[in-house]
Amino acid sequence: MSAHTLSKTASVPRLAHLPLPLFAAPMGFGGIGLAWREAARVLGAPKLIGEALFAMTVALWLIVTALHIIRALHSPASLLGDLKHPVRSGFTGAIAIGMMLIAGGVLPYSPSIAAVIWFGAIGLQVALGIWFLRALFHTPREAATFTPLLLMPLIGNVVAPIVGAKLGFVVISWMLFGMGIALWVSVQPLLFGRIFTGPPLPELLRPTVVIFLSPPAVSTVAVANLTGGVGPLALALFGYAAMLAIMFATMIPEFRRTPFAMSWWGWTFPTAAFTVAALTVARSYSFPGYQLVLWGTWRLADPRHRLYGDATRGAERQFATARMNNVVRPKPTAAA
Numbered sequence: 001m002s003a004h005t006l007s008k009t010a011s012v013p014r015l016a017h018l019p020l021p022l023f024a025a026p027m028g029f030g031g032i033g034l035a036w037r038e039a040a041r042v043l044g045a046p047k048l049i050g051e052a053l054f055a056m057t058v059a060l061w062l063i064v065t066a067l068h069i070i071r072a073l074h075s076p077a078s079l080l081g082d083l084k085h086p087v088r089s090g091f092t093g094a095i096a097i098g099m100m101l102i103a104g105g106v107l108p109y110s111p112s113i114a115a116v117i118w119f120g121a122i123g124l125q126v127a128l129g130i131w132f133l134r135a136l137f138h139t140p141r142e143a144a145t146f147t148p149l150l151l152m153p154l155i156g157n158v159v160a161p162i163v164g165a166k167l168g169f170v171v172i173s174w175m176l177f178g179m180g181i182a183l184w185v186s187v188q189p190l191l192f193g194r195i196f197t198g199p200p201l202p203e204l205l206r207p208t209v210v211i212f213l214s215p216p217a218v219s220t221v222a223v224a225n226l227t228g229g230v231g232p233l234a235l236a237l238f239g240y241a242a243m244l245a246i247m248f249a250t251m252i253p254e255f256r257r258t259p260f261a262m263s264w265w266g267w268t269f270p271t272a273a274f275t276v277a278a279l280t281v282a283r284s285y286s287f288p289g290y291q292l293v294l295w296g297t298w299r300l301a302d303p304r305h306r307l308y309g310d311a312t313r314g315a316e317r318q319f320a321t322a323r324m325n326n327v328v329r330p331k332p333t334a335a336a
Contacts, residue, residue, distance in 0.1 A: 015071045020082040023068075023094035026061035028268030029053055030101025035272045038279040054105030061098045086141055087205075090149030092132070096125035096156045097269075104163040115167050118160070122176060125156040133183070146194040147201065148211040148266070154183040155211075158218045165225035177222055184215045206258050208266035210248050213274055216241035220277040230284040238281050245274050 036050030072079045082088045099121035107114040132153040157180025161173035195201065195209070216237045223234040230238075255267070 015067060015074065017078070018067055018071050020068075020079075020088050021091045021094075022064045023061075023091055023098060024266065024269070026057045026064065026098040027094040027101065028272070029060060030057040030098060030105065031269040031272030031276075033057055033105060034101065035275040035279070038276050042279045042282055051105075054102070057098065057105060058102050061102060065095075084135075086145035087147055087149060089132070089135075090147065090152045092128050093125075093151075093153035093156055096121045096128060097152075097159050099124065100156065100159050100163055104166075107163060107166060111167060114163070115169075118163055118167060118169075121156075122160050122164075122172070125160065125176075128153055129157065129179070129183070143194050143197075144199050146191055147205055148191055148208045149205075150187055150191060151184070151211050151215065154180060154187060155214050155218060156180070157183065158215060158222050161222040161226055162218070165222070170226060173222075173226060177219070177226065180215070181219065184219075188212070188215070203258055207255055207264050209251075210267045210270045213241060213244045213248060213270035216244065217270065217273040217277040221273070221280050224280050230281050235281070235285075238277055241274055241277055245271075 030053075033050050033053030033056075036045060036053055037047070039045035040047040040050060068079065083092065099117055103114045103117040103121060106117060157176045160176045160180075164170070164173035164176070191212075201209070220230075220234050220238040220241060223237060224230050227234070258264075
């Protein structure tokens with residue numbers, strides 16, 4: 001057997017453990033790309049960066065999807081286990097959201113292709129949403145399994161109108177928006193209850209609390225696109241999002257102590273969505289010095305932010321320590 005065949009054969013079992021949360025990566029890059037595109041319109045930021053991020057989003061989504069298709073073919077039980085897992089299954093929502101963001105990235109270049117992608121995304125979103133909600137109805141959950149990740153399969157319903165309204169599918173977009181809002185106000189109190197009363201979230205899941213910022217931030221942009229401007233409802237939603245954003249900003253020292261993990265992608269999309277919402281509102285309601293405030297807001301969503309650097313360095317230190325312990329650990333001696 002050739003070395004290439006051996007390598008290929010050995011790589012398939014490793015895909016059985018491919019993390020489902022990887023789908024959050026293209027979702028995060030797509031959100032940042034959308035923020036860059038909006039910043040180019042409002043603040044004069046370089047437009048090319050946003051388009052490059054959208055291209056990266058497409059590439060990442062295709063790669064992660066292809067790997068999970070291979071995983072499904074060779075290790076279906078492993079993938080099914082993730083889909084049934086009370087926490088990891090929340091990342092299924094990132095699959096459809098990633099497609100919606102790709103549709104938004106393609107829209108300026110080919111509305112027809114964007115429409116095809118968008119309809120595929122909302123079909124997948126509705127199917128995943130029904131499956132996820134049905135699972136909640138049929139399987140009682142312990143309090144420890146109620147994490148902010150439960151919102152992810154529901155957020156897509158309010159992401160869809162952002163692109164759908166621009167494509168001209170206003171009626172469908174309003175229906176999806178209604179579904180998303182209803183599910184959001186139904187599920188979020190349960191999640192708040194778990195966080196307020198315990199048990200506490202595991203350390204590596206702490207950054208996922210920022211996901212609470214996504215629904216009001218995304219809804220602000222969705223309503224603005226659906227109504228053609230920033231009216232009272234969009235302002236009300238943005239006010240709630242701004243309050244959460246300020247609160248999470250005060251928690252940055254706490255987040256910095258959390259090592260980098262897949263859960264950190266739970267920071268990227270919500271902060272990017274809030275940046276887009278702030279830029280959208282600023283187009284209608286500006287004030288002296290608002291550009292500085294918006295650049296500061298954008299800085300939190302930028303993946304080069306020191307927050308990510310601190311978390312990544314923490315993970316590197318842990319890895320180095322573990323490796324050193326493994327190196328210096330004495331080998332067991334044979335009995336005499």
